[in-house]
Amino acid sequence: MGDVAMTVPVIRAFVEQSRSVGTSVKITVVSRPFFKPFFDGIENVNFFAVDVKERHKGFLGLLKLYSDLKKLNIDAVADLHNVLRSQIIRNLFALSGKKVAFTDKGRAEKRALTRAQNKVFKPTKTMIERHVETFKKLGFKLDLSNPQFPQKADLSKEILEISGEKANHKWIGIAPFAQYDSKVYPQDLMQKVIDELSSDSNNNIFLFGGGNKESEILNLFALGKDNVINVAGKLKLPQELDLISNLDVMLSMDSGNAHIAAMLGLKVITLWGATHPFAGFAPFNQPLENCLVSDREKFPQLPTSVYGNKKVKGYEEAMRTIPVEAIVEKIRAKTDLLYEARPLR
Numbered sequence: 001m002g003d004v005a006m007t008v009p010v011i012r013a014f015v016e017q018s019r020s021v022g023t024s025v026k027i028t029v030v031s032r033p034f035f036k037p038f039f040d041g042i043e044n045v046n047f048f049a050v051d052v053k054e055r056h057k058g059f060l061g062l063l064k065l066y067s068d069l070k071k072l073n074i075d076a077v078a079d080l081h082n083v084l085r086s087q088i089i090r091n092l093f094a095l096s097g098k099k100v101a102f103t104d105k106g107r108a109e110k111r112a113l114t115r116a117q118n119k120v121f122k123p124t125k126t127m128i129e130r131h132v133e134t135f136k137k138l139g140f141k142l143d144l145s146n147p148q149f150p151q152k153a154d155l156s157k158e159i160l161e162i163s164g165e166k167a168n169h170k171w172i173g174i175a176p177f178a179q180y181d182s183k184v185y186p187q188d189l190m191q192k193v194i195d196e197l198s199s200d201s202n203n204n205i206f207l208f209g210g211g212n213k214e215s216e217i218l219n220l221f222a223l224g225k226d227n228v229i230n231v232a233g234k235l236k237l238p239q240e241l242d243l244i245s246n247l248d249v250m251l252s253m254d255s256g257n258a259h260i261a262a263m264l265g266l267k268v269i270t271l272w273g274a275t276h277p278f279a280g281f282a283p284f285n286q287p288l289e290n291c292l293v294s295d296r297e298k299f300p301q302l303p304t305s306v307y308g309n310k311k312v313k314g315y316e317e318a319m320r321t322i323p324v325e326a327i328v329e330k331i332r333a334k335t336d337l338l339y340e341a342r343p344l345r
Helices: 008-020 033-039 058-070 084-095 107-114 127-137 157-163 187-198 212-222 237-245 256-263 324-339
Strands: 027-031 045-049 076-079 099-102 170-175 203-207 228-230 249-253 267-272 291-293
Touching (some): 099 127, 267 324, 291 324
Parallel strands (some): 076 099, 170 203, 267 291
């Protein structure tokens, strides 16, 4: 999910900047149908839903996918995923004479960053920068130094029944989960973060997650707090995106929710355990100071992996070195800046 979300600011900028110089472009985004709402509202962008369960399943399915896409009269292919399936498709287009380019994921630099011995601890290129390079390989100019973001969405009646009217409240999103436990802030400490933020009646806190287990934990976080709302399972993805677009700040792990919030133009605070923003997955357009990382003096092998899927003995508690107070202070600082010009009544 995060990989797809990180392409959105690049595609949006490409369309807008092409239009500004009088160039007409049409982009077809090829991905799983779940991700279509990410691209809704971007002009000249069509979405092609890949049917990986039936029509486009397996190698023969990839041949059908190529045949389907060829009918769209595509001039060039930008492979922003660079995995086996997309490599096959782009190579078929290349063989047919189309110009193709792919995103170099910088695997060698990331291995050097995450290895235990002779670690090279320095920033690698962000995935956003790598995607920009892909478009440049195709001959297009692209500049993301002054990004544009969509307007905050109008909230439907169904959303407002859950969120209530915003009025002058500060809306804070918290997405406390990630794919791997090594990237999840300890539950007892996250409870303290939520308790502290919810003690201010001007704050409304929205908790994001999915599945029964996560929803149960979110219910515990919200227990007894009228201004803490668990939205897990209550909204469809387009509605969830609309709600997120109206938040003032999002607190997230190194996970897809961070990139979703960033693509919508929010201020995003991220917490990092086994992973690190130097691997190139910091949310788009966020200062490094918004990335709160675990203590490398106490845990010098950090980051131990790019995605958090590698377990290192003795590093299970690394995220406990991120103080609750630092998280709360960072969120308050971001929301206070937003409301200085329009003080709460």
